Amino acid sequence: MLNYKKGQVGESITWIVATLILIAILLVFIYLSITLSKTKSLNVSLKADSEDSVNWINSKTEMAYSINANNKNKIEEWISLEGKNE
Numbered sequence: 001m002l003n004y005k006k007g008q009v010g011e012s013i014t015w016i017v018a019t020l021i022l023i024a025i026l027l028v029f030i031y032l033s034i035t036l037s038k039t040k041s042l043n044v045s046l047k048a049d050s051e052d053s054v055n056w057i058n059s060k061t062e063m064a065y066s067i068n069a070n071n072k073n074k075i076e077e078w079i080s081l082e083g084k085n086e
Contacts, residue, residue, distance in 0.1 A: 057079075061075060061079065
């Protein structure tokens with residue numbers, strides 16, 4: 001019988017090389033994500049001006065009225081309850 005080991009060796013080497021390339025790519029992405037997570041800084045200002053928040057509430061209320069005027073009393077009741085809780 002003929003010896004067909006050359007084909008098996010060639011296919012095995014191909015899979016080994018492909019696996020090593022994938023591992024290298026994964027390691028690069030992990031390194032980059034760790035580096036980016038350490039350097040990323042978010043400066044978020046959660047404080048809002050009282051005028052801005054009032055304008056935002058008023059615009060949302062007007063939009064809710066325009067969508068469904070039948071619920072106007074319910075919306076005004078929710079707003080008054082929110083004001084009492086603060």
